[in-house]
Each structure stands twice: as structure tokens, then as C-alpha cells.
Amino acid sequence: MANPVANGVILAATISPVPAIILVCLRFFTARRILHVIHKDDWLILAAMVLSIGFSISECIQTRYGLGEHLPNVPESTITAYMLIGAWPTPITSYLATLFTKASILYFYLRFSTSRLFASAIYFVLFVVVGYCVLGATTALYACQPIAKFWIMSLEGNCIGASPIYTTLIALNVFTDGILLLLPFWILLPLKIALYQRLAIAGCLGAGGFVLAVSIYRLDIVLEGFNDPDFTYRHGINFMWSLIETNVAIVCACLPCLRAFVGYFWPSIFRIRNEPRALSSVSVSQPRRQPVGIASEEKSSNASISPIGPGWNRRGSERGQARSPGGEQAV
Known part of the structure; x- marks a missing residue:
């Protein structure tokens, strides 16, 4: 019988990267062929896209070992493989994709920095993003002693609670998403701009608001599952939305950079x-x-x-x- 959660993970892993890949390609076409300059934020978003694809592959593989299934239905022989994927490929690709996406957005903002205070705010947010993403990507190194107990559950040793760790990491993700959504107003408020520009900006910020909403929803999933041992099922829902969030964030990072592309082919706009x-x-x-x-x-x-x-x-x-x-x- 088909598992709807596992199928949802596979659909999210295969469909959500498509618009992100298209927009990253358009961004590089614009940078190379139209603007004739590739900035640091362009390379960062390319790295994020590669890592996002790796994240999608990891989750598709993990569904074969029980992701999205209720724990009693997962064979014991597959739990070790499931946890091993959850220890290394999944957190490394997901958190580093988030890191490079947010770093790309912040470096893009930095190109239009109007004051030292604004630049300082950007570097502060970047510091927070690097910190929690590195901690998230390397959870397996410090969550259990010995380290192998993270994926070999029968091994003797101790592990700290996973839920408090992931709650803190996702809460920091929500916090930085909110800051990224608000930072553009620092630049925009003093400016008098045309209505069509306001509508374009509203569209970009609306997409960013969706990313923030997904982050909050994922935080709620983790909080609800504090005392729920059915982690394979909860992880399925969480990772399904995490895949969508990661790729929509890449789309949001690329949208402002495509203004020159639209103006080049449709100058009347x-x-x-x-x-x-x-x-x-x-x-x-x-x-x-x-x-x-x-x-x-x-x-x-x-x-x-x-x-x-x-x-x-x-x-x-x-x-x-x-x-x-x-x-x-x-x-």
C-alpha cells in the first residue's frame, strides 16, 4: 500500500527543485550574457542549488528505508541505514543549502548597502546563519557518545535529546527568515519608486513570506513531536516541507536578479x-x-x-x- 507521506517527500524532492534550477540558470544567463559580470552572490546560489539537489536525492533514498512510514512498520534491519542517512547526507546538504542561499541573499543586499549600520546588520545575520547551519550540518558529531550511536541505536552510550536541538535550529531559521524579509525595507523606505516597482517588490517579499510561513510550520511540527516516538513518520512531514522551503528560498533569492533579464527581452515593461x-x-x-x-x-x-x-x-x-x-x- 502506497504511503502518502513518503510519496509526498518524493514529489517535493522531484518537483520543487525544477523552478529553482530554471531560475538559477536564468540568473547566470543574465549575469554572463547581459550584465557581463558574475558576483559572489551568484556563485553562492549556484552552490545552494547543487546542495539542494543533493538534499532531494538523500530524501528519496531515505524513503526506501522508512522515511514517512510509521515506526512500527519499519523493519529493524533498515533503521541503521535510515539513521546513517539522517546523520550525514541529509543534514549536510539541507543545512549547507540553507547557509549558501541566505548568504547569497545577504551578499546581494550588501551590494546595495547605504550605511555602515546596514552592512553591520547584514554581517550579524550572516554570523548567526553560519553558526546554526554549521551546528545543524554536524549534529551527528556531538549528539551522541560514541558518535556511531547516532545511527546504531543498539550501541551502548548516551545521546542528548534530538528535539531540543532541532527546535533551537529551526527557531534560529525562523528568526533569520524574518530578518531577511525585513532588511530590504531599510533600503526601500527612503526611496520614491513607481507603482510597478512596488508591485514587483511585493511579489518577491510575498514569496519570502511563504518561506517564513513554512519555517514556522516546521517549528510547530517539531514542538508537537517532543514526546512522540514515531520519528520516521514525523521526519517525513518535516523533510517534505523542508525540501519545498529550500527550493522556494532559492527562487526568492533569484527573483530580484532577473529584472535585467525581463528588461532585456521585454523592454516595454x-x-x-x-x-x-x-x-x-x-x-x-x-x-x-x-x-x-x-x-x-x-x-x-x-x-x-x-x-x-x-x-x-x-x-x-x-x-x-x-x-x-x-x-x-x-x-
């Missing part, structure tokens, strides 16, 4: 108006099929693509900057 408050780095008369939002090299050597508006550049143009009365750069 982004019309740059010659307004007095526009930055001096914006090229108003764009050549045919030139990526919208990119200042020509003759105008500024520091031009960059922004997720929030055409031609917005945190350093400004070398030939002058238009500033709002509050001292912030205006769009």
Missing part, C-alpha cells in the same frame, strides 16, 4: 521616464535591447542593477548624484 529626480547614472535613451536599468559605461563605471528600480546605485554616479531633501539618493 520597464519604461524609464526622464524625471528631474532620476539618478544621473540612468541612461534615459536606451539602445535597442540594452538591459533596462543599466547605465552605459560612458555614463558611470560604477553602474549596477538594482532589485528596486532602474539605475539605482548605492555609490552613485561618478558624474554627480541626485539626492532627496533627506539626503538619500532618489529614484
Whole structure:
């Protein structure tokens, strides 16, 4: 009889990476062919995508050894293999995929840093992300003594409770998801931007809100299962949503970077108006099929693509900057 939870894990592992892979490919096409520059955050999201695929493979294999099944229905002969996968491939690929995804988003934000305080906030969040993801990826090294007791349950030794560990890790994941969702407002609030740009930003943040909602739901699953010994079944539900969360997060990380791609192939979507408050780095008369939002090299050597508006550049143009009365750069 088919197990719906195990089938759900397999579906999540095979379907959710597809849009993420497509968007990562489009991001690199944009960076290489349109912008002619590949940033550090692009390489980080590529690493996250590779690890996410590894996470999907690990979970598909783990379903063969009882993931998603109720524990009484799992043969004792498969428990060791199940726990061995849960000790190494699963946490390493899942937590490192999360680490590289969030690092990519943070380094992307750093490109548009407007103040030292904002940059400090980014590095603080990055420090938290690196810390809890490394702890999560290496749980098997410190959860049990001897280490092998983590996957050989009959071995003599001691283990600390798994639920408090994973509760703390997922809680930190929720915390950093919330911070990542709020950080863009630090940049956006002082700016006056067009309605279509606000709608695009709302769409990106809405997708990020879904990731946060999944993180909260996973935290609830762990909290409900504190005293539930049926861990193979609970893990199935948790990992199914974890796979979805990981790949949707990669999609969210790529969306702002595709503005130049859309502007290149559908330039009518982004019309740059010659307004007095526009930055001096914006090229108003764009050549045919030139990526919208990119200042020509003759105008500024520091031009960059922004997720929030055409031609917005945190350093400004070398030939002058238009500033709002509050001292912030205006769009």
C-alpha cells in the first residue's frame, strides 16, 4: 500500500527543485550574457542549488528505508541505514543549502548597502546563519557518545535529546527568515519608486513570506513531536516541507536578479521616464535591447542593477548624484 507521506517527500524532492534550477540558470544567463559580470552572490546560489539537489536525492533514498512510514512498520534491519542517512547526507546538504542561499541573499543586499549600520546588520545575520547551519550540518558529531550511536541505536552510550536541538535550529531559521524579509525595507523606505516597482517588490517579499510561513510550520511540527516516538513518520512531514522551503528560498533569492533579464527581452515593461529626480547614472535613451536599468559605461563605471528600480546605485554616479531633501539618493 502506497504511503502518502513518503510519496509526498518524493514529489517535493522531484518537483520543487525544477523552478529553482530554471531560475538559477536564468540568473547566470543574465549575469554572463547581459550584465557581463558574475558576483559572489551568484556563485553562492549556484552552490545552494547543487546542495539542494543533493538534499532531494538523500530524501528519496531515505524513503526506501522508512522515511514517512510509521515506526512500527519499519523493519529493524533498515533503521541503521535510515539513521546513517539522517546523520550525514541529509543534514549536510539541507543545512549547507540553507547557509549558501541566505548568504547569497545577504551578499546581494550588501551590494546595495547605504550605511555602515546596514552592512553591520547584514554581517550579524550572516554570523548567526553560519553558526546554526554549521551546528545543524554536524549534529551527528556531538549528539551522541560514541558518535556511531547516532545511527546504531543498539550501541551502548548516551545521546542528548534530538528535539531540543532541532527546535533551537529551526527557531534560529525562523528568526533569520524574518530578518531577511525585513532588511530590504531599510533600503526601500527612503526611496520614491513607481507603482510597478512596488508591485514587483511585493511579489518577491510575498514569496519570502511563504518561506517564513513554512519555517514556522516546521517549528510547530517539531514542538508537537517532543514526546512522540514515531520519528520516521514525523521526519517525513518535516523533510517534505523542508525540501519545498529550500527550493522556494532559492527562487526568492533569484527573483530580484532577473529584472535585467525581463528588461532585456521585454523592454516595454520597464519604461524609464526622464524625471528631474532620476539618478544621473540612468541612461534615459536606451539602445535597442540594452538591459533596462543599466547605465552605459560612458555614463558611470560604477553602474549596477538594482532589485528596486532602474539605475539605482548605492555609490552613485561618478558624474554627480541626485539626492532627496533627506539626503538619500532618489529614484
